[in-house]
Amino acid sequence: MRVSMKQPYLNTVYTNLILRRDYEPVQSVEPVMTRDLLFLQKYHHDTYFLVQLIDGDLLDPVTMETKLKADYQSLINVNPNQLMHMIEIMVFDGAPSPEMLAAMDRGLANAEFAKCFLSCFTVDLSSRAVMRQSKASINTDGLEKLLKGQFKEVNPEYNELPDINSLLALKRQEYTLDLKVTKPALTYALIGINIAVFVFFSFYSMMQGRQYESMLVDFGAKDNGLIIAGQYWRLISAIFLHANWLHLLVNCYSLYVVGNIVERIFGHIKYAAIYFIAGLYGNIASFIFTANPAIPSVGASGAIFGLLGALIYYGVERPKSFKKYFGYNVWLTILINIVINISIPGIDSLAHLGGLCGGFLAAYAIKVNHEKVKNRERLAMFVLVLLIAACAFYYGLMNPNVANPSI
Structure with missing residues (x-):
């Protein structure tokens, strides 16, 4: 029957x-x-x-x-x-x-x-x-x-x-915005570090009798020639340096606004991973594709754009919550920044784009709610994200157009 x-x-x-x-x-x-x-x-x-x-x-x-x-x-x-x-x-x-x-x-x-x-x-x-x-x-x-x-x-x-x-x-x-932490302690710490680094090196350059901007490479700016020479740490150190007070204030404010949200959603550890991987991706993108390899670059903008990328991924994993709390604001923010990048010379747009992609991929690897994904799968995805960065960096090292004849 x-x-x-x-x-x-x-x-x-x-x-x-x-x-x-x-x-x-x-x-x-x-x-x-x-x-x-x-x-x-x-x-x-x-x-x-x-x-x-x-x-x-x-x-x-x-x-x-x-x-x-x-x-x-x-x-x-x-x-x-x-x-x-x-x-x-x-x-x-x-x-x-x-x-x-x-x-x-x-x-x-x-x-x-x-x-x-x-x-x-x-x-x-x-x-x-x-x-x-x-x-x-x-x-x-x-x-x-x-x-x-x-x-x-x-x-x-x-x-x-x-x-x-x-x-x-x-x-x-x-539709609930599930917050992993209540206080974005790491965001405040990063803002404090950025300010402290800028103040310290500003006073140091004054004591040396030199202009702060002229010593950015000495402080750890992203310099293609020196990176090719083996100073790979510049891909990270450049994240904590800023060109001037205005650059610092804009990035600190942006970090406060975006980081405040992302850290609460992902938690301290995941947030740290997203931030640094996004900064790394941003500087690697700048290292490979910059039109002026002789010009050093600094700033946390790539990492901050990566936090926006993480929010975009949050929209993939939790679309209804994303639409309710963020809607089109994230996309509008990205669009406004793209217009600014195109309009104002001297902005490292490629670092921003690389950071955006890096933040999205990092968030995809570690997930907002990882309980539904096996640890082995998350580890494999995380390793893949790092492998993509390593392959891109290797491509840059092998590309003769990337070299910066640094003085």
Whole structure:
């Protein structure tokens, strides 16, 4: 005897409407809400979407027509001036009879009054067919595609509906900004180090009777010729140096704003890894592709751009939380900085771009929530990120155009 897939299908659709499409259960409805009807709602783009999941085989044609007419009248009575769209999904074990389809057509007739609309989908489980019965061209929130996709996901053992409170808790978690730490201590420490390094070397250059800018290479600036000569540590030391007070203040402020967020999301250790890998990637990119290899470069900008890259990855792992708390602000910030980089000469744009990529890759390797990934896999990805940096650096060392005839 063939086991009906109806209840598992209904439960799967109901669950995914909550978890994937942001619907919520309707808490108080008419007595029609029984085991054969599941009721959901969502407010999106100034429209209330109301979705009913119904066992169509429990209705006869007369009841079907009466139900559709009554539901539409109830919709109008709620608020005729509010844009509302009720979508009724009738699930059948087989193809609905011609009499049933005719009853639906009669029940849906004139169901487009003012701003209230009623649509109906039929789902034939035997042939895996989904048909829209209403003629209205009103938006159905992409439900037809979702209903068809559930045929592949339905679990035959999914006969019981999951606990609603657990589903809603899981849904809320997707929109929650889960902070690993409350105080961004490392961000404050990095800002302090940057200021201390600048002040120390400023006084040191004064004591030497030389201009601060003329001693940046002595202090550890990224200098292609010296790096090729074996001073690889400059790829890191340059992160803590700044050209002048304005450069320092801009980077410290940027680090305070972006680092404050990223460190709270990823935690101290992951944040440190992202920051230094991004700075390394930024200086390697500058080392390879800079148009003026004879000009040394300094600054934490590549590392800071890497923090933006980490936020972009956070949007990949937690898209709903990212959209809620950051939205397009991250992309707008990156776009503004790109425009600034193009407009103002002397800015090492390649270091910024390299840092952005490095931060994204580092965040991808270590993850926001690593509990779902085996440590061995995370280690392999982390090693791969470092290997990419090593290969890029080796390419730069072997490229004759990178050399800087340093004096």
